[in-house]
Amino acid sequence: MPAELEGTYKAREVEGFFDLLFxxxxxxxLARLFAALRISPAxxxxxxxxFGIVAGHLYFYRGLSINIVGMALHVTANALDNADGxxxxxxxxxxxFGRALDGVxxxxxxxxxxxHLCLRHIAAGGSDAVFVLAAAAAxxxxxxxxVADYCRNGYLYFVKGRSRSELESSAVVxxxxxxxxxxxxxxxxxxxxxxxxxxxxxxxxxxxxxxLQSAAAAAFPREIPPWLTxxxxxGARPIIRxxxxxxxxxxxxxxxxxxxxxxxxxxxxxxxxxxxxxVFYVVSRQRSLCRSxxxxxxxxxxxxxxxxxxxV
Numbered sequence: 001m002p003a004e005l006e007g008t009y010k011a012r013e014v015e016g017f018f019d020l021l022f023x024x025x026x027x028x029x030l031a032r033l034f035a036a037l038r039i040s041p042a043x044x045x046x047x048x049x050x051f052g053i054v055a056g057h058l059y060f061y062r063g064l065s066i067n068i069v070g071m072a073l074h075v076t077a078n079a080l081d082n083a084d085g086x087x088x089x090x091x092x093x094x095x096x097f098g099r100a101l102d103g104v105x106x107x108x109x110x111x112x113x114x115x116h117l118c119l120r121h122i123a124a125g126g127s128d129a130v131f132v133l134a135a136a137a138a139x140x141x142x143x144x145x146x147v148a149d150y151c152r153n154g155y156l157y158f159v160k161g162r163s164r165s166e167l168e169s170s171a172v173v174x175x176x177x178x179x180x181x182x183x184x185x186x187x188x189x190x191x192x193x194x195x196x197x198x199x200x201x202x203x204x205x206x207x208x209x210x211x212l213q214s215a216a217a218a219a220f221p222r223e224i225p226p227w228l229t230x231x232x233x234x235g236a237r238p239i240i241r242x243x244x245x246x247x248x249x250x251x252x253x254x255x256x257x258x259x260x261x262x263x264x265x266x267x268x269x270x271x272x273x274x275x276x277x278x279v280f281y282v283v284s285r286q287r288s289l290c291r292s293x294x295x296x297x298x299x300x301x302x303x304x305x306x307x308x309x310x311x312v
Contacts, residue, residue, distance in 0.1 A: 008086035011160045014152045016244040019082065023249075027082030031090050034083065041088040041098050048080035049105030056112025059264060060120045067259045077109060078248060096173065097188055099166060100195035106145075106248075113255070114138055114268075121265050130265065137268035143205065144271070144279045148246040150202040151239055151286050154209050158216070158224055158232040167213060170199040206283060208290035215294055219301045231296065235289040245278050 008028055009015055015024060034044055051073050058070030084102060088094035114134045121130045150167075157165035177192040203210045216224060244250060251271075258264045 008089045011156055013240055014155060016247055016249045018249045023079055023082045026079045027086045030083035031087040034087050035091055041084045041093060042101055044080055044084040044087060045101050045105050048077045049108050052077035052109030053112040056116050059113060060116035071256050096195060097191050100191035103198060104194055117264050133268045137271040140271050140276055144246040144275050146202050147205055147279050147283055148243045150206055152243055155236050155240060159229055168199060170196060170203055173199050206286055208287050212290040212294050215297045219297055239282055239285050242278055242282050246275060
């Protein structure tokens with residue numbers, strides 16, 4: 001079982017502490033149950049989203065007991081969110097449609113949380129201007145999540161092997177979306193539209209990672225060479241340490257603490273300050289790493305080309 005459980009991880013290095021300790025174990029048990037019941041990963045994703053949306057609604061109320069029920073539902077939603085990906089890997093049924101649906105579900109959960117926290121603040125006599133604060137926090141959240149996911153998949157691509165990564169070009173997604181029509185497959189067309197915007201956002205924020213991926217694919221079409229894996233791994237260590245701060249578990253912990261303290265509106269402030277400082281650091285380090293490796297890949301490719309022409 002430990003080997004089978006490990007096989008449902010993305011990679012141990014990029015899993016958060018609470019993921020390894022709790023969520024991945026619970027998610028694996030749920031994934032095995034869902035596999036036995038022939039429940040699809042997409043159905044689990046929808047169920048996760050429903051639990052999370054209800055949890056967000058329960059954060060509207062000022063009673064701590066009701067908030068605690070919301071926290072329990074939120075934890076359940078996160079366990080199911082882990083389970084859908086583990087189920088997809090366990091049954092080898094992962095797809096870009098599943099990833100897109102997962103992203104939509106996550107966004108709806110946090111939309112519910114943000115909306116109900118704002119309404120709670122207004123109901124207590126606060127200003128309507130809280131919606132401006134929430135909108136800024138939501139925009140920051142979108143960037144933070146996109147960066148964390150892109151950097152994590154970049155690490156998997158260069159260190160753990162291309163097959164372990166979900167790093168995908170917006171050009172590929174655009175081509176797949178173009179093949180669908182709104183009349184015949186509106187659901188899939190919508191999901192790929194959302195996913196296309198997501199991949200574009202990642203490439204706009206970190207174009208150097210996209211360029212490094214393209215350069216590596218052109219120079220090393222079969223597999224990433226060991227020297228590039230080692231250099232990427234060494235350079236990415238400081239980045240990997242901070243990715244967990246931008247992921248769901250840290251956000252949930254901060255939100256739960258602020259709900260207990262009856263100051264949940266400060267969650268928006270944490271996103272706009274602490275988490276934006278972290279994302280700025282991560283983006284800076286990732287850009288520096290990719291630019292350095294781009295030069296190395298180019299030099300190695302040129303050296304190989306010279307050696308080949310000389311041998312001829």
